[in-house]
Amino acid sequence: MAQYAVLIYNNDSAHRPDHTAAETETCDRHAEELERTGAMVAAWAFTPRDLATSVHGETITDGPYLGDRDIVAGFYLLEAPDLDAALAIARLNPACQEGGGVEVRPVAEGGFVASPGS
DSSP states (O other), X not given: OOOOOOOOOSSSOSOOTTOOTTTTHHHHHHHHHHHHHTXXXXXXXXXXXXXXXXXXXXXXXXXXXXXXXXXXXXXXOOOOSSHHHHHHHHTTSHHHHTTOOEEEOXXXXXXXXXXXXX
């Protein structure tokens, strides 16, 4: 079966550390439905945009990466002991040397990964 990435664009993450369950209810209900039907393979919520750090070439800046000609071309999940280590790994991405860049953002606690055969 084919797999498709769904990139969520909104004004910011619904999963702020200070949000209550009531504030994330619609997102959580949607995720539970996708999990129940078996359509969702894996999911993580990003933390708010003010926690993002961007790498563009050799430049590291606070905040999300917003280039007017760039698009999200993919993503991968890193495990690193801290943000500095994650940035050291992320800056090796070829996009950083080819005129593009990457955004490094902590992932919200939790997440969902389907069990094999689910």
